[in-house]
Amino acid sequence: MRDLASVETQRTGAPLSGVIASEIDIAEGAEYAGATSTGSQPGGSPKRRKRTARKALMTVVLAIGLPIILLVVWWILSANSHSPYFPPLSKILDQFWKLWIIGPAKAQLVPSLSHLAIGYVGGSLIGIISGVLLWRLPAVRRATSPVVYFLYVLPAPALLPALIAIFGIGEMRQIALIAFGAIWPTLLNTLDGMRGVDQVKFDSAKAMRLSPVRTVWSVVLPGASPQIAAGLRAGLQVSIILMVISEMVASTGGIGYFILQSQANLALVAMWTGILMLAIIGTVLNYLFVGVEHRVLAWFYGSRALEGR
Amino acid sequence: MIGPYNSEVDDVSFALKRVLPPVLVIVFILAIWQVLTVTKVFSETQFPTMTSTMAALGNALVSPILWQAVGATLEGWIVGLIIASVLALIVGSLLASSTLAFRASAATIEVFKSIPAVAILPIVILVLGSTMNMKIFLISFGVFWPLLIQVIYGVRSMDPTVRDTAKILGVRGVRRFLVVTMPSAAPYIATGLRIASIGALILAVVAELVGGAAGIGRNILIAENGGSAQYALMYAYIIVAGFLGIILTGLFTLIETRVMHWHESQRNARSNEESAK
Known part of the structure; x- marks a missing residue:
């Protein structure tokens, strides 16, 4: 089904x-x-x-x-802009240097990135492990699929107020929100990738008398890995968004807090430096991910390049 | 199996087998929710009881406040999605038609795609205010880049045989775009649209929650700010947001399976299911 x-x-x-x-x-x-x-x-x-x-x-x-x-x-x-909303780039870069490179603002990066790391890695692990479990237990998968699907399509930011109510405004709800966002794309892609594995491979595994654990580890997971990677990438993007908004609402630290606080104080150049910093973080994390992915999935991209010939 | 075959009985038991477990799981979760809140494992200041949430949901469903909020969310979602799709189709097809343009712009597009759209939220709020236009701008900006990449991907992945055939037959211009380019890129675009529809809903909620534009996200936050008496209503709104997600994604999943029923992963999944039966 x-x-x-x-x-x-x-x-x-x-x-x-x-x-x-x-x-x-x-x-x-x-x-x-x-x-x-x-x-x-x-x-x-x-x-x-x-x-x-x-x-x-x-x-x-x-x-x-x-x-x-x-x-x-x-x-x-x-360069000659007098609009307060769009200050000259030279000013932004100057402030960026003063605030983020030699200045105090870089302290905001520590909470942001550590929450992101814990939440994202934790959520991804939960996603992959539950994906494997649900794949192994089709009855459970079928029984829970409406609930899982509901949680996947539920726009995660909508949960932020609820998490504030449950955890207060501490770090825990930020990590929980980020993890929540990472779980579902990873889980569903793991499942989907496993379901897409060619039946012939299962037959081969059976013929070679591989144990179920061995089959999952050396046949199913590699076969599903391109799709798992796609899920992890989608999860990363959602996690970054959730990191920022969890800092923008009812928070006292982090880069999202810094940006919104600067906006509220009408320190618009500082706000732009925060936007720039966030753009850099997003880009660097994305490229890091793609770099690792290409290394791990070199066989996959290699075979795809051959196919495209 | 040999024996008298009664398809009616078979259908009923099949439906029971398929429908019953999910229903039981949902009932079970709701029951656990009720037990945990009634026995005060979760206090009322953290979590409302299931029954009060359902009552709040029932009340909300007949109140115009909810439907106005849903309407505002959907309006931003659809307008933002349409603007982003049209722009992505035009820009994407143009960029993909030239190898030089495509290579020169690829890195830039990827950088813009990796900028979390929420980063620009504060400046968008300053310029446009907590308005529908702000929401639409944020959504369009956020989903334009992934859609653009899908369009480029789809157009570039065209089968060389198809491309050459079109060339030989002299299919050019708008006709080529409609008859050759779009059909071959359609599966990629359909997938892109489904992903974009989820992204657009997330950004709509963000624009409402953080940016204060009217919509379901703002209602959730207002309910939260109203203190624990309002928590049941807050969860009712969250449930509504989840159902919005189901409806919108379901729509695009349907379109997508239509467009890409021939794709390999779908065929494998289907044949695996058949052999599992």
Whole structure:
């Protein structure tokens, strides 16, 4: 039965850089199957290696070209701005340095990031483990599926007031909210990925007389891992949002608190530095995730690049 | 199994087997909720009883306050989603049609996608106030980037045979876009829309909860601020928010299974189910 509507597919939210890498692989020809664009092919001729290096450089230039142009445009457009809402970028960067690099505001990062780490890792683990359990116990899965689905689609920020009522305004409710957001996408994607594993693989596992634990560990989990990764990525994004809003409502610390407090005090340059910091955190975490994912799932992206040939 | 086959009885017992366990689980959870609150494991200042919450839900369902809030949430959701989709379709198809444009913009799009949309909430509130426009802007900004990526992905993943055939047949311009590009990108876009519909609902609630725009999120916070006497109402609103999620996601899941019934993961899931029967 289709007990839980399918969640993020492997394709969803997959990084565009992945597409670029596989397209480059295709352009490089058969000898470069699955190779990344770094050009460290042991078998390649020097000429070919040089060309690969040039292509890699081109990719990097193209990738950072537009962001630099955008920043320059922002700088020029805002240079003489007298609007209080949109202060000059030079001022923002100056304040950013004073507040976040050498100044006091970086202390706000500690509570934010530690809550995020605990909540996200905890929620993800709960999600994966419950996903495996529900997959092993189809009767339980079917019986609980409406409840699980309800909790998945329930917009998690709506729970914030309830968690304030239960836990007070301390750290616990922030961690609980972040974990709650991370659990459901991970759980449903784990389940969905496992259900998508080819039946032939189960038959092979059976023929090889693998124990159930062994089957899950070495057949089902790897088979489902691209989808689990998609769930973890979706969970990370929700977790970051929940981290920020849990700090914006009834809180006394963290980067979300800093941004909203600056806004309330009409310290708009400081507010912009907070927005910038949050953008940096989101981007860095996302790229970290994608980096780890590509390392762990190198086999998957390699085979997909081959398929796309 | 050999023997007289009575399909009617079979259908009934099948339906019972399928419907009964979930119903029992829900009843069980509601019962536990009631027991824990009546026996004061959770005090009233933390958690209302199940029966009082259901009573509050019943009252809310017949009151115009709830429906106005739901309407305000849905209005922001649908308008934001439409703006983001139209923009993503146009920009995405244009960017995807040129390898240079696509490569040059990919990193930038990813950076914008990773910026948590809530980060810009304070400046949006300052400029637009606690209004519907603020909510719509936040939603559009938040779901535009993931949708854009899905559109680009979908257009780029077009089967080369299809692309070449269209070229040879001289299908060009708007016709090519409608007849060739869109159908082949449709599964990606459908998935993107379903994910975006959840994201849009989350951002709508955030805009209401933190930004103070009218809607179900604001009602939840107001109920919380009203003290423990209002907690039953708060949970009633939260339950309504959950059902909103179910309806909206269910809608898009339906569309998606229609569009991508041929996709591999769906076929595997189906065949696994069949062999499990």
